[in-house]
Amino acid sequence: MDDIDLAEPHLLSWLATVGLDAHYVRAEGDHLYRLDDEGREIPVVDFAGGYGSLMLGHNHPDILACAREMLDHQAPVHAQFSRHPYAKRLAAELNAIVRRETESDEMYSVIFANSGAEAVEVAVKHAELDRVMKVAELRQEIAANIDAARAAVAAGEVSVSGEAAIAAGLDTTDFASLAARISEVNEARATTPPLLFALEGGFHGKLMGSVQLTHNAAYRNPFAALGTSVRFVAPVDISALPKIFDEERVDLLDLAVTGSEITVVCRPLPLFCAFVLEPVQGEGGIRALDARSAEQIQAACARVDCPVVVDEVQSGMGRTGTFLASSAVGLRGDYYALSKSLGGGLAKTAVMLARSSRYRPEFELVHSSTFAKDIFSTTIALKVLELLEADGGVAYARAAERGAYILDMLRSVQRDFPDVVADVRGRGLMLGLEFHDQSASAIPAVRRHAEGGTFGYAVAGTLLERHRVRTFPTASAPNTLRFEPSIHIGDAEVAQLEAGLRDVCAGLRAQDAAALVDHTPDQEGNQAT
Incomplete structure (x- = not known):
């Protein structure tokens, strides 16, 4: 054997x-x-x-010394479901750096992971939870509006606007029929699968979810049936994002009381799960996002409430001269994924940072990761940040x-x-x-x-x-x-x-036959040189 x-x-x-x-x-x-x-x-x-x-x-040497100290003191690596003061410190340090670079006062909640691909998936998973909860909230609001309109009709205070109903494709002025038709339409549309967007040339991992966001068809196509479809946007089409979003838009129908009439109004369905991108594409050929493209993506996504997931797994941690490569082009993420150098070349660790205004605390009850947030990897990460931030x-x-x-x-x-x-x-x-x-x-x-x-x-x-x-x-x-x-x-x-x-x-x-060292067998099975 x-x-x-x-x-x-x-x-x-x-x-x-x-x-x-x-x-x-x-x-x-x-x-x-x-x-x-x-x-x-x-x-x-x-x-x-x-x-x-x-x-x-x-x-x-400083990272090795940090690791040895923890091992020598028998630090409890596996102590899930307990207090994690070292993780709390790391989250605070990351917040301080990210807020400084992005010139933002908003805090970021931190979820821990083991790899870059996992951090990207955590970001998208959280974004989808947020989207699903917004869909539920919108449907509850619509249901309340329909109930209020029903009460107003029963009291004889209002009537259905035939023009508005026809404009919405609902040819009826009977309230009961109108309400039933709206519920039927909304039930069908609310289950529309979420839409994810990513840039052509991007690489976000090879796990079941992250590979769907990776543009390389050789990695993605064999597993296409396992994941949500992603719309890839070419760099030359970034300026057309508002049009792309409009083409994909899906509306739910709602009722509003306007004076003495009930009108049908359209409410955009929270459909766009996330736009995922690297500020500098690594596996795509080392291609950097420019400031104009970053501005266009930011504006287009903000208009339709599509969160931006910034994959800084390879470009972050100071590699490009700033802690976040995205900060240099003015891009502000709703989510950030960090990994690789966060572990100092020794620990396998990653984090997902979520903007507090988007963060759903419920996520912590539906997501977990056995080896994440442990004392070994988070303490090493703290040492890495200390070394990066030293001497200004x-x-x-x-x-x-x-x-x-x-x-x-x-x-x-x-x-x-x-x-x-x-x-x-x-x-x-x-x-x-x-x-x-x-x-x-x-x-x-x-x-x-x-x-x-x-x-x-x-x-x-x-x-x-x-x-x-x-x-x-x-x-x-x-x-x-x-x-x-x-x-x-x-x-x-x-x-x-x-x-x-x-x-x-x-x-x-020179077209020299010895230009490359080559060990590939030729057609006769001999090693090429």
């Missing part, structure tokens, strides 16, 4: 074909270490950064400065290889370099990877094997390499990345 690999062996086999099946034995700062054939440590510069989870690097938030300034330094380097590579590098983009320490399509390459291995959607992985494998640099492409845009190191990344490590990128670009330009 020891020779049988049951731990996702198919994925491991695939990683081997692109040279990414490394075994790391130690991690520190911005380096991972693997062993050579003689057992010596080989350092690898980590620009993947745990997909954005390592804002402070691997095994930060120098960590945020460091992220902006280091990001600008790396961006300048990437742009210099693009300038020297415009025929190979299509674009360089991003913000702070969330950067991407996009290669031109290589499907017409004269190099068989390059062409095969380009046509199969694995080109970026093959480049990453080459950087790892030849230059000891670790990075990955973005999942939904595999021609784009991502760079998300910690704030402590040094000039020497950036130079190491630059040397690797220039080597790959030179090989691709």
Whole structure:
């Protein structure tokens, strides 16, 4: 049995074909270490950064010390259904930072989770509870209005406006018939499924619910029947959001007493569950939302009372130079999802913040998570916030400065290889370099990877094997390499990345058969080189 690999062996086999099946034995700062054939440590510069989870690097000494202290004192990790003063402190600290950045006086209630995908699902789940309760409240209000109108008719004070009834598609002036028809119409319309909106290119997880919000069809389509349908909005269509919302609008019918007449009025059904977006799309190719688009989304959603869920799982925690990437473009969320670097590279934790004016306390009785809100992860998260906020938030300034330094380097590579590098983009320490399509390459291995959607992985494998640099492409845009190191990344490590990128670009330009390290078997079963 020891020779049988049951731990996702198919994925491991695939990683081997692109040279990414490394075994790391130690991690520190911005380096991972693997062993050579003689057992010596080989350092690898980590620009993947745990997909954005390592804002402070691997095994930060202050975070390790915090973890050791809790373990040495046998802190009660599992103490559900009890007081959680550490969670209370974390919620307060998060509120202070978010309110400062968003310049808001409103508080945010906090629900704890274990991962980014879970935090996104918690936000949407809460938004749906809020929507369902608003539907119930609206129906109760309509029922009360119908009862009041019925009493006014019985007292001979009013009569039904035939014109209004006909305009509403209800050709009757008999009150009993009118009330029955309204109830019938409302019963059918009130059960209209909720509508969720998300941006094209977005990635919000691969769980049963969150995958429905992820634009990549390869991840989403196999499970489409399991979830609520999502309407994806292209960036170029953001200005048309008011029209899109109007097209989707559903009205309930109500009665109003106006003078001596009863008129039929339309009341918009709370239909729009949420608009979910990333201020900087990670897996979608490192694409940042601009301030104008943020303003248009905010205004359109406010007009129809559609809450905005800001997914800061990868972009938040200071990675882009501000605690929230969304604050830099003026976007204000009704909900925020935070994770990844919140755990300091050590704890698996996440939070969902809900604007107090939307928060439903009932949610706490219908949602829970076994491993959430524990003393270990919340105390680690408090230490992370302490480190980020220290010395007036120098960590945020460091992220902006280091990001600008790396961006300048990437742009210099693009300038020297415009025929190979299509674009360089991003913000702070969330950067991407996009290669031109290589499907017409004269190099068989390059062409095969380009046509199969694995080109970026093959480049990453080459950087790892030849230059000891670790990075990955973005999942939904595999021609784009991502760079998300910690704030402590040094000039020497950036130079190491630059040397690797220039080597790959030179090989691709020269149509050199050895441009990429390739381990994919050819048609005869031999390993390509």
